[in-house]
Amino acid sequence: MEKQRENWGSRIGFVLAAAGSAVGLGNIWRFPYLTGENGGSAFILIYLVFVIFIGISVMIAEFTLGRNSGLATVGAIKSYSDRFTFVGAMGVLSAFLIMGFYPVVGGWALAYILESVTGLYSLTPDGIGDTFGAFITGGVQPVVWMLIFLAMNVLIVAKGIKGGIEKAAKVLMPTLFILLIFIAIRSLTLDGAGEGLAFIFRPDFSEVDGGTFLAALGQAFFSLSLGMGAMITYGSYLSKKENLVENAVIVTGLDVGVALLAGIAMFPAIFAFGMEPAQGPGLVFVVIPMVFAEMGGIGALFGIIFFIALAVAALTSSVSLMEVVVSYLIDQRDVQRKKAVYGTGVVMAIMAVLASLSLGVFGPLPVFNVGVFDLFDILSDKVFLGLGGMFIAIVTGWVVDKEVLRKEITNDGTVGFALFEAWHFLIKWIIPLAVAVVAIFGIIDIEETAVMLFGIAIVALLAVFSRKLH
Numbered sequence: 001m002e003k004q005r006e007n008w009g010s011r012i013g014f015v016l017a018a019a020g021s022a023v024g025l026g027n028i029w030r031f032p033y034l035t036g037e038n039g040g041s042a043f044i045l046i047y048l049v050f051v052i053f054i055g056i057s058v059m060i061a062e063f064t065l066g067r068n069s070g071l072a073t074v075g076a077i078k079s080y081s082d083r084f085t086f087v088g089a090m091g092v093l094s095a096f097l098i099m100g101f102y103p104v105v106g107g108w109a110l111a112y113i114l115e116s117v118t119g120l121y122s123l124t125p126d127g128i129g130d131t132f133g134a135f136i137t138g139g140v141q142p143v144v145w146m147l148i149f150l151a152m153n154v155l156i157v158a159k160g161i162k163g164g165i166e167k168a169a170k171v172l173m174p175t176l177f178i179l180l181i182f183i184a185i186r187s188l189t190l191d192g193a194g195e196g197l198a199f200i201f202r203p204d205f206s207e208v209d210g211g212t213f214l215a216a217l218g219q220a221f222f223s224l225s226l227g228m229g230a231m232i233t234y235g236s237y238l239s240k241k242e243n244l245v246e247n248a249v250i251v252t253g254l255d256v257g258v259a260l261l262a263g264i265a266m267f268p269a270i271f272a273f274g275m276e277p278a279q280g281p282g283l284v285f286v287v288i289p290m291v292f293a294e295m296g297g298i299g300a301l302f303g304i305i306f307f308i309a310l311a312v313a314a315l316t317s318s319v320s321l322m323e324v325v326v327s328y329l330i331d332q333r334d335v336q337r338k339k340a341v342y343g344t345g346v347v348m349a350i351m352a353v354l355a356s357l358s359l360g361v362f363g364p365l366p367v368f369n370v371g372v373f374d375l376f377d378i379l380s381d382k383v384f385l386g387l388g389g390m391f392i393a394i395v396t397g398w399v400v401d402k403e404v405l406r407k408e409i410t411n412d413g414t415v416g417f418a419l420f421e422a423w424h425f426l427i428k429w430i431i432p433l434a435v436a437v438v439a440i441f442g443i444i445d446i447e448e449t450a451v452m453l454f455g456i457a458i459v460a461l462l463a464v465f466s467r468k469l470h
């Protein structure tokens, strides 16, 4: 009983939607602050190595599994191996975890569009810092903005692939590119911009440890939307005529391009104004408005443009996260799209309310010593995506027949993939090993060991009980 499966409306629609999923808060909010915290260029270099040797290969694998099976995450993995169904379940859980904090930051971006109009840039630097601190810890306001952001997701995903996600991405993604280039040019033409460029482009390995590698690997997976089946899901809607490798390279290139562009937009300005690069998650919301404030009248305009771009980027990513859960419910549980979207939205809203309040009203959780927001972040980014990527590589390399992969990737031999053998070797041996090594050294070096071990325990439980689950 074959169901008619929806397809992307056009090639450019798919590329923009997949790039829209990849390019998000990960590039513009997270990449710059991680770079700032991890000493700059060395972190970027390690991240780029992971993107090139692990990211592109895993993306090709995800597209291939999705299109070959014609099913979203759970169904796709299950169709190759019952034993590995838990990898799909990990993906759905990752989507919930990321959507537990992502809409909170998406809501901040929305709020800051309004803040840009209502005089944020006429405040002193201290005033701007205090405004952000008071806003995110304030309780009701950030929760309301988060709910507005989540409601936008619900509206888009409820409309389905062609009518909703693809249409939105087609308009919003090109807008984002243009906006960022605009801000980067302004930043580069400030006096003293050179120091910021040196910070992100002159390698300095003095601050690198196992934690840096884990952060860079987590960021590579997070930023490329890998390790949880988002790209399996998007690939499942892809036509048999598309060149998978070419698409993976384009999407990865766009994602890295935007991250570097965000870095180039921010660091020269941060240094030009003598500000501190290691601000943490507040970087975008504190330092950037300070920069705009120093620009005089025109700053407010840049501010509005910047936060619209941030909200747009966040939205085209979060819809793909929601789609992972929704397509699972449609494919595996026979739930109607609208019902699936509303149900998923309610659960995500509850999680995100807790995450938002954890920055103010609630303190850190006992045992873990971090708040709910950080718990969701660390679990998804440092545990689930990395291990998910590792298992996706293992399933592709060890479970799926090599000739099936070759046929799918080369569209039945009609398009060439000269590096097929090298790709298969990477997927089968190098990537699982590399991820395991990074994870082990990361656990030793980072402070949040309890959270990491808790996450690994959940993965182990899922692996053991997955057959009962499905």
Ligand code: PFF
Pocket: 021, 022, 023, 024, 025, 026, 027, 098, 221, 222, 223, 224, 225, 226, 228, 229, 230, 231, 317, 318, 320, 321
């Ligand atoms: N790639 C997105 C970003 O960089 O913001 C986040 C993300 C989306 C992660 C979808 C994972 C995912 F499946």
